[in-house]
Amino acid sequence: MTAQPETPLDRLWLVETIRLREDHAGLLDDAEANRQARAAGGTLSEQIERRALFLAQRDGQLEAWRHWHQGARLAGLLLVLLALLSGAGLAFAALGDGQRPVNVFWALGSLLGLHLLTLLGWFLGFFALGDHGGALGRLWLWLSEKFARDARAVHLAPALLMLLQQRRLSRWLLGAGIHGLWLLAMGSALLTLLALLATRRYGFVWETTILGENAFVALTQTLGALPSLLGFAQPGAEQIRASGVLGEELEGARQAWAGWLVGVTLVYGVVPRLLLAAVCVWRWRRGRSALRLDPELPSYRLLRERLQPPSERLGIKDPAPSSLPHSSAGSLPEALGNALLVAIELDDTQAWPPTLPADVTDAGILDDRHQRRRLLEQLTRHPPSRLLIACDPRRSPDRGTLALIGELSRCARATRVWLLPPPPGNTLDPARLADWHEALERSGLAPAGPAPLQWLEHGDD
Template sequence: MTELTPLQNLWLAETIRLREEYAGPLDDLEANRLARTAGGDLPRRIQRRASWLAERDGLTAALQHWLQGARLALVLLTILAILSGAGLAFAALGQTPVNVFWALGSLLGLNLILLLSWALGLVFAGEQGAALGRLWLWLSEKLARDAKAAQLAPALLLMLQRRKLNRWALGALVNGLWFMAMLSALVLLLMLMATRRYGFVWETTLLSADTFIHVTQALGYLPSLLGFNVPSVEMIRASGDGALDIESARQAWATWLVGVLVVCGLLPRLLLALVCFWRWNRGKAALRLDLNLPGYAQLRERLMPSSERLGVSDPEPAQLHRVESQVGELPSEGALLVAIELDDQRPWPPALPKHVSNAGILDSRESRHKILEQLSRFPPARLAIACDPRRSPDRGSLALIAELARSAAETRVWLLQAPPGEALDADRLGDWHAALEQLGLRFADCAPFNWLESGHD
């Protein structure tokens, strides 16, 4: 079974709950038995059950595909953010001479508007970055290329909304992408200023020179604390008439522009991304199943029953699922022969090799439950299942064969010969062959004693 993180286990449990809520109960007899055998409290058993069902129905593989798509979508959005930041830098220095406040508006205007929108949404609505989040989820689903991945996103959103973790996950995404955009703009700004000579001016029709002096000094106050230069009052006044052809003036304006970009654009996004990421990790560690939800409450009696019950109570599945051994976590050894519902006319057991054990005939609920519990604790290396092909391969028999096969490292199905004077029905025997092939089990018409004893056919 695929190794999953705690968040992914919770995610799959929520996906299975939603699936059963809208499509009806799943065929989960074996999943419930394995969850009970594994032990633990109810949340642990629910997650164990969900993991087994997800593995069987392909949801675990779909989850891995979705995560791959999500990572690829994040890479594409990061590339888009870097290109957008580069575009902002080109737009800021696209004039000759450079209007400092026009350049500053090009670099920070959209960023500050969206930052304010994000903060207001966080305080008043609790949902922010929805458009970018929906784009990321849509890209993740498209890039996953797995139809079953569509069931995963709604379950994840519902699970996170209960603990209000959406805001922090999307906040880390939004602020992280804007940080990359601002970092790209800063790097390209420095490259352009290092390779070209720019003059800086400010222009106005309505405002006075003193207004620009106060605004420039106010914007440069915090950057000056970090070591960035601020143009002097004389430089600011002189730059209103034209670009100063003085090296110190160009450097002062360039340093001021870079400092404002760092302090007002880069650092806030970095700090907010780190805070959101910290809150996301803290909330993620505290995530738990909500056992009051109807889907989980109904599982309590099945996974932690006051009395054990056996039987078939689920609707017939649309198709049989291929059998894969589930004993990888436990050591398997020895060989075992078991029979299913043989009549009294057939002598049993046959003479067995020395190292092959006989598990008897499974002809009651009690005997089936006993052998399944035994095999879940002590799985055999080789298991032979004897069946009478005169009986039809009904759903109950095939489900039992599948459960037994999953509890052994290797399995063979022995289709017994008819008693003397009788003949097997060819159509019914063909049904057995087709059903066992669909389950992915090997079968034989003669006793597999050599294989049981030595492991070789």
């Protein structure tokens, strides 16, 4: 049994998936889904949701949704691992192996260059393009679909994006993922940087051909102003000038440059991503709670008539007639008990009904669509504890009969299928009987035991 979606967002996501599927392929076979939704009552939005969840479970979209979730988690873990390794690689590329002095501004460019460029690109996309997921967001969606490996998941990603567009939430969801991954990358770079500085001896220099040393002094002190407010060391002007001379080693300058590099990485690399990730998560959670199903969409106009007929929405205005037409095909009991016997398309050679105990209700023989629909409506409103379905095994187990048996079985707590013995003077083809048993087994339906009426009356064989 596939796990049902627990959160309102997941339920709305599946509803939107069914809507997209029906927009592309037309309305699905939804007679049973509509009946279940009408029997449960509630508002039109609630009925649309119940109908969609029933269809999603019946047609495999619910299983595909579970596979997509698994693929999304796997894709997320892969991206997290990539972010951690990339951050560590940035730190190693910035400091090197310690055999040569570290050019502080080359190191700073290695640590923060790509981060600042992608941050600028995210801001431009956010304000210029609106719901712009970025390359990482699109990569995550693509990987999620590939890892799901389920052809029925084709509408899940588009449905999620269309659902989030209601309140422009895709920018916040994908933004939280993007900034979260960069936060991991910069955090990994910072920790690796600290580990390397703690275990290796590095010298720091700066080099230039066309710029004066005053420019480097001003740039270094400007970048270090914010980190110095947090207590990080900052090289003085003389230390900065001295570091411009290759080969000059000052122990105090080493520690000051190391503190400056760590502080700048923290303030300009880790903190912006942390703040932006927190803002995106806050806006995402706030907008997610406000998502609602919109029953006024054009796709739901026909469903309104099928789920809430005018007689139910407006009330019956005409007075009741003095007499009702009587169906010559037979009638069904108005009150169904906890034990119910029903037969499907029996011919005149079968003696029916058998003698039944007082606690067992005979629902008759279902021969036409009207009888089937009426019985299914009654069973949906008042499901019996036990249902015994009698079939003539001389007939072939066609798909229509098996589908009807399946619908009836879902309306009862326990169901058995009674394959009737042939009438006197008739024989039963063993191959056809085997076909019935095989079809019932494939459908997950239980055949009746040697005493079907005893099971129906008492619940045991």
